[in-house]
Ligand SMILES: *[C@@H]1O[C@H](CO)[C@@H](O)[C@H](O)[C@H]1NC(C)=O
Ligand SMILES: *[C@@H]1O[C@H](CO)[C@@H](O)[C@H](O)[C@H]1NC(C)=O
Ligand SMILES: *[C@@H]1O[C@H](CO)[C@@H](O)[C@H](O)[C@H]1NC(C)=O
């Protein structure tokens with residue numbers, strides 16, 4: 133059965149490519165203008181829209197999750213886009229080929245619709261193609277912010293685009309360019325920094341994901357550089373990181389100047405860099421839901437900033453315009469589309485959305501000009517990216533998933549993301565870099581031997597997972613084991629008591645503790661403590677032996693009372709699948725270079741506290757980071 137469907141897919145693929153080649157060779161001979169790649173994009177858009185019924189236009193404005201879609205639905209409703217929400221996979225541990233077969237079968241449905249308009253497939257590729265088993269998992273954005281290296285981040289974008297293409301997918305809901313102003317926010321690790329200028333610099337990832345607009349190309353137009361690139365999505369417009377007490381999806385209270393200077397700079401840059409899509413935030417600005425904010429979406433983003441791509445909602449984001457969500461769906465659709473949203477991530481019930489929007493248009497509540505604006509933007513992106521010519525996933529990218537080259541890049545990113553916060557007690561000599569030739573060392577802690585924990589949320593599943601079978605990679609313990617001399621005995625004990633530590637003659641200990649994985653609202657925290665028994669492990673180990681503490685977390689956490697116990701302290705953020713990068717720096721093959729992308733607070737009651745605030749009294753200030761020299765012996 134599996135072999136048979138693979139064969140038919142291959143044939144479809146062959147026929148489709150043959151048709152595209154034939155089309156290019158004989159332009160204008162009896163084919164519709166919109167299907168003719170020799171025509172300029174605007175002419176193709178105009179020709180296609182002239183042929184579309186209202187039902188087809190509304191269908192193109194609709195995005196549904198793969199769990200609620202069939203090829204027949206895509207065909208019958210001319211659905212514009214399919215997505216995989218966090219953890220929405222064809223089946224557990226599906227391979228690249230399985231993903232590609234799934235996406236291609238959906239695309240086949242779209243191509244068999246009346247006008248044959250291909251769909252785009254979107255996924256939360258936030259730190260690599262992270263829903264996919266055995267993909268390379270890069271550090272989460274907070275760690276990339278610590279690198280202060282926009283070129284590295286651009287290369288990660290390019291690698292991510294290849295791994296996404298390896299699954300037949302052409303659209304990522306990334307980057308998150310939130311400026312997280314309060315680490316109690318559960319999405320804070322998706323933010324590069326509390327400082328808008330760092331976030332702005334890291335929009336370089338867009339140039340990696342989509343490609344760079346060539347010299348002479350039009351800056352500020354949506355752009356895609358080729359079949360090895362994917363559409364990107366700047367999110368969440370706007371002010372998502374500024375909510376009250378960091379409560380997810382809550383209210384961002386800030387004046388116009390504050391909004392422009394803190395939360396908007398990333399968007400100016402993203403638009404110049406050719407961002408194709410922008411996702412609206414669940415949050416509110418001064419009490420108005422962003423999904424219903426016509427001023428910020430239509431007047432400012434589209435008319436003032438001249439954004440020419442399309443605006444997409446968040447998952448069931450228009451439903452949340454009302455409290456409780458979905459209380460008046462007609463009102464939600466009216467407000468959301470009226471505000472200027474072009475594509476709605478309906479998520480699950482496509483008929484409800486399509487029927488509601490169609491009725492609002494037929495009742496003259498929503499003008500046809502609004503629908504045409506939305507569809508024109510969606511079609512401009514689809515033609516611009518060459519989707520009509522290359523709708524199907526391309527087998528040649530399959531080998532990119534989790535490739536050694538990408539894992540090496542992730543390891544480089546881990547090295548550069550580590551921030552050294554303490555190195556030696558008082559006048560004692562520095563502890564780091566550590567000797568590789570010690571006779572016996574202790575590695576301890578909840579996060580030392582747990583690939584799931586070091587990857588964090590948005591890894592294989594929405595909330596992330598635990599253990600070393602979650603996907604493939606190297607734990608921090610594994611990296612240490614490979615780095616030390618063959619003669620060195622590495623003793624691992626997750627939660628050793630003080631007697632155990634004292635009874636051994638360890639040269640030193642590495643303690644790896646942190647936060648458990650989380651995503652979105654589930655990650656909101658009011659206490660920002662280390663996961664149990666992290667504090668006990670630090671006390672038990674550091675009171676008896678020279679210790680280096682490595683914190684694996686999505687944000688600064690409560691460590692102030694513990695720092696005096698530690699001989700050295702490293703913030704490792706959420707490093708992802710390549711834990712070797714931690715050992716590379718602990719043992720001096722490379723120096724520490726990372727700088728804090730966030731203010732490290734002393735106590736939670738200081739929050740929010742950001743660089744530049746009056747009464748700034750951090751444990752470690754924004755931009756702090758000790759350095760070490762590489763030892764030169766590898
Ligand atoms: C493609 O669609 C056609 C009908 O439109 C169907 O007969 C065929 O089985 C589909 N192929 C795949 C691989 O989905
Ligand atoms: C913000 O959070 C509070 C407390 O959970 C809640 O009562 C309020 O409705 C939220 N506001 C918004 C705009 O979501
Ligand atoms: C729902 O909202 C619409 C406006 O979009 C309004 O006309 C209608 O009365 C509302 N329905 C209810 C039950 O409040």
Ligand SMILES: *[C@@H]1O[C@H](CO)[C@@H](O)[C@H](O)[C@H]1NC(C)=O
Nearest residue numbers: 200461480481482483484485
């Ligand atoms: C979609 O919504 C409509 C109207 O509320 C309802 O009748 C239908 O059962 C829903 N479909 C699904 C799949 O939930």
Ligand SMILES: *[C@@H]1O[C@H](CO)[C@@H](O)[C@H](O)[C@H]1NC(C)=O
Nearest residue numbers: 567568569570571617763765
């Ligand atoms: C460990 O290596 C360092 C640097 O090469 C050297 O100075 C030291 O003597 C070595 N120690 C042992 C116990 O071999």
Ligand SMILES: *[C@@H]1O[C@H](CO)[C@@H](O)[C@H](O)[C@H]1NC(C)=O
Nearest residue numbers: 584597598599600601602603
């Ligand atoms: C992980 O996989 C190994 C080998 O396949 C197996 O022995 C072990 O039980 C698995 N562990 C978990 C927690 O699933």
Ligand SMILES: *[C@@H]1O[C@H](CO)[C@@H](O)[C@H](O)[C@H]1NC(C)=O
Nearest residue numbers: 569570571572636637638639
């Ligand atoms: C402890 O280890 C050091 C070298 O790492 C060694 O010189 C010393 O003899 C050891 N002490 C005991 C009691 O084993």
Ligand SMILES: *[C@@H]1O[C@H](CO)[C@@H](O)[C@H](O)[C@H]1NC(C)=O
Nearest residue numbers: 654655656657658659660661
């Ligand atoms: C901190 O808050 C979390 C919920 O956000 C809770 O599960 C945990 O028990 C709290 N820890 C302490 C030490 O209060």
